Amino acid sequence: SQQGEEDPQALSIQEGENATMNCSYKTSINNLQWYRQNSGRGLVHLILIRSNEREKHSGRLRVTLDTSKKSSSLLITASRAADTASYFCATVGLAGKSTFGDGTTLTVKP
Amino acid sequence: ETGVTQSPTHLIKTRGQQVTLRCSSQSGHNTVSWYQQALGQGPQFIFQYYREEENGRGNFPPRFSGLQFPNYSSELNVNALELDDSALYLCASSLTPGREYDEQFFGPGTRLTVL
Numbered sequence: 573s574q575q576g577e578e579d580p581q582a583l584s585i586q587e588g589e590n591a592t593m594n595c596s597y598k599t600s601i602n603n604l605q606w607y608r609q610n611s612g613r614g615l616v617h618l619i620l621i622r623s624n625e626r627e628k629h630s631g632r633l634r635v636t637l638d639t640s641k642k643s644s645s646l647l648i649t650a651s652r653a654a655d656t657a658s659y660f661c662a663t664v665g666l667a668g669k670s671t672f673g674d675g676t677t678l679t680v681k682p
Numbered sequence: 683e684t685g686v687t688q689s690p691t692h693l694i695k696t697r698g699q700q701v702t703l704r705c706s707s708q709s710g711h712n713t714v715s716w717y718q719q720a721l722g723q724g725p726q727f728i729f730q731y732y733r734e735e736e737n738g739r740g741n742f743p744p745r746f747s748g749l750q751f752p753n754y755s756s757e758l759n760v761n762a763l764e765l766d767d768s769a770l771y772l773c774a775s776s777l778t779p780g781r782e783y784d785e786q787f788f789g790p791g792t793r794l795t796v797l
Contacts, residue, residue: 605785614686614772614790615725660724662786669738670715670774670786672724 578661578673586681591648593676595661596641602664604637606646608657609675615660618646651680685709686775686789694795695763703758703792707775713737714756715786716748717772725772731756760794768796 579594595604603622607615621628621637621644628635634647648655658675665671685708695701707714713732717725727740731750745761754775760767770793774786 603784607788612770612791612793615774615788617785617787620785662725664784669727669730669740670717670725671727672717674722674724 578659578676580676581674582677582679584679584681585651587651587653589651589680591651591655591678591680593646593659593661593678595644595646595673597644597661597663597671598642599663599665601639602666604635604644605662605664605670606633606635606644607660607662609660610657618659648678651678653680653682656680686773686787688771688773688789688792690792691790692793692795694797696797697763697765699763699796700759700761701763701794703760703771703773703794704755705758705773705775705789706755707773708787711775711777711787712754713776713778714750714754715774715776716756716758717774718742718767719770719772719791720766721769728758763796765796768794770794 605620606618609615619630619635621635632649637644658677660675662670662672687706689704715730716728719725728742729739730737734750747759750756770791772791774788776784776786
């Protein structure tokens with residue numbers, strides 16, 4: 573089974589709304605990374621949060637990490653149609669191996 | 683755009699054949715990881731190479747093998763192709779595996795279709 577599991581599997585919102593995606597994992601991590609993938613293409617790195625950090629911001633992105641609950645969330649504020657994509661969290665273990673969930677598919681309607 | 687490149691972009695093979703996929707890592711990165719992504723799923727870790735040595739492997743059979751060269755570029759070889767090997771193959775480069783601040787940068791992927 574996957575280490576990281578995203579929730580929800582699919583999310584549909586209107587442009588301008590906020591989108592929140594969650595990720596849960598099972599074992600200890602070095603860091604957790606969020607990626608975006610447009611249909612069938614390579615993954616774009618969005619943000620990395622280390623195991624000793626609780627929150628990070630990058631532009632319209634806000635990531636939180638709760639190691640006691642083994643969970644993370646990605647918030648995209650003021651969404652745009654161009655944010656339509658699949659979003660993945662990847663947990664990086666102590667040996668440097670990344671484990672991905674199956675992603676959240678976000679659709680932002682203009 | 684990352685500095686990670688992959689070739690070829692698309693590939694069609696038949697069952698039983700062998701395939702070699704290539705990846706050039708981002709300048710300054712000495713670690714390459716390979717992933718298989720089936721349609722509708724997240725990437726699955728195949729293996730990682732660090733300074734020309736295998737540095738971890740996922741749950742893939744031995745017919746999936748790899749190499750890393752002195753310039754840190756890498757190859758993924760798959761023998762005896764099966765229909766289920768049809769997927770997007772992604773490589774990612776990073777600086778130092780296991781470090782808590784180590785970011786991975788992905789290439790555009792190679793789409794492999796096995797008929």
